[in-house]
Amino acid sequence: RSGLRVFRPLLDRDWADRLREELRWFASSLGQYRDTEVLLSRLAPGRPMAAEPARQVLRDRMVERMSEARADALEVLESARYLGLHEALVAACASPVTTQEAERPGKEVLPPLVAKAWRKFAAEAEALLATESVKPDGAPDTQWHQARIAAKRVRYAADAVAPVLGKDAAHFARQMSKVTEVLGDHQDAAHASAIAREFAASADAELAFALGVLCGAERAHVGSARSRFATLWPKVSKEKLRRWFET
Numbered sequence: 130r131s132g133l134r135v136f137r138p139l140l141d142r143d144w145a146d147r148l149r150e151e152l153r154w155f156a157s158s159l160g161q162y163r164d165t166e167v168l169l170s171r172l173a174p175g176r177p178m179a180a181e182p183a184r185q186v187l188r189d190r191m192v193e194r195m196s197e198a199r200a201d202a203l204e205v206l207e208s209a210r211y212l213g214l215h216e217a218l219v220a221a222c223a224s225p226v227t228t229q230e231a232e233r234p235g236k237e238v239l240p241p242l243v244a245k246a247w248r249k250f251a252a253e254a255e256a257l258l259a260t261e262s263v264k265p266d267g268a269p270d271t272q273w274h275q276a277r278i279a280a281k282r283v284r285y286a287a288d289a290v291a292p293v294l295g296k297d298a299a300h301f302a303r304q305m306s307k308v309t310e311v312l313g314d315h316q317d318a319a320h321a322s323a324i325a326r327e328f329a330a331s332a333d334a335e336l337a338f339a340l341g342v343l344c345g346a347e348r349a350h351v352g353s354a355r356s357r358f359a360t361l362w363p364k365v366s367k368e369k370l371r372r373w374f375e376t
Contacts, residue, residue, distance in 0.1 A: 130156070135246050135286045139238065141226040148221060151214045158205040162198035165191055167317050168324055171347070184343070186336060187328065235293040240374035243286045243298075247371065250279035254362055267355060270319040277312035284309050297373035304365045311361060315354035322347035 130152040133145045169191050172184050205211055230238060253276040260268035287302035322344045329340035368375075 131282045131285045132289055135242055135282055136289075138242065139227055139231040141228060144226040148217060151210075151217065155205070155211065155214055159202050162195065162202045164320055165195040165198050168321050169195065171317065171321050186332075187325065187340070187343070190328065191324075235290070239290045239294060240376075243283070243290060243374045244371075246279070246283045246286050247374070250276065250283045251366065253279045254358075254366070258359060258362065261355060261359070270315075270323075270351070273312065273315050273319070273355075277309065277316055280305065280308045280312055294373060301370050301373070304370060307361060308358070308365055311354055311357045315351055315358070318347045318350035318354060322351065 130149050133140065133149045133152075137145055169188065172188050172191065253272075257268050257272060257276055260272065284302055284305035287298050287305055291299040291302055325340045325344035325347065329337045329344065332340055
């Protein structure tokens with residue numbers, strides 16, 4: 130879906146948009162299962178998160194929620210709509226519907242598309258760091274999530290063009306993978322803290338306190354991810370890493 134967005138000028142717009150819409154549907158259909166799986170992994174024994182009662186209650190509820198999400202996911206995978214998407218993806222790989230622009234040499238048309246994705250992400254990153262420095266609570270989690278989406282587009286674009294544009298693109302993609310890893314950790318911790326708050330709202334006093342401790346631990350992970358990103362940003366935003374697509 131990210132590739133269809135970044136390389137849209139090379140693709141027939143209607144064809145690409147239809148495929149992206151179906152991929153969006155599929156991703157959202159599996160989102161509940163994935164989010165539940167992530168939170169369960171963060172509740173694994175031995176992780177320094179919170180009191181055992183809160184951990185166990187959340188694990189029990191997450192297992193129940195995951196069972197429901199798995200049933201929904203299997204229903205999606207057995208649906209005619211998914212089979213149609215699968216066939217459309219196979220056809221897209223074999224014979225994508227491209228524009229005239231795609232007939233030009235890759236070394237001419239690909240770098241500007243990566244550059245455009247980079248500029249959007251760079252603007253998101255600078256806005257995040259600016260907000261972090263002036264707001265007591267920093268930028269909202271939703272803003273960090275949007276930056277993560279933009280970063281993934283850059284990373285996947287660089288990965289996609291590396292076979293054509295060479296080692297500089299591959300090196301840049303590896304640097305961007307560090308960014309997406311940090312922002313992914315941020316997203317998982319933010320989601321875990323939100324789930325803990327959700328359950329605390331209807332818990333008794335003792336359990337609500339334990340869930341609050343867990344939520345606080347996850348917010349600490351959020352803060353750590355933000356600090357790691359602030360440290361990483363000057364390194365990945367160096368001009369020399371971008372010369373291959375900005376010259």
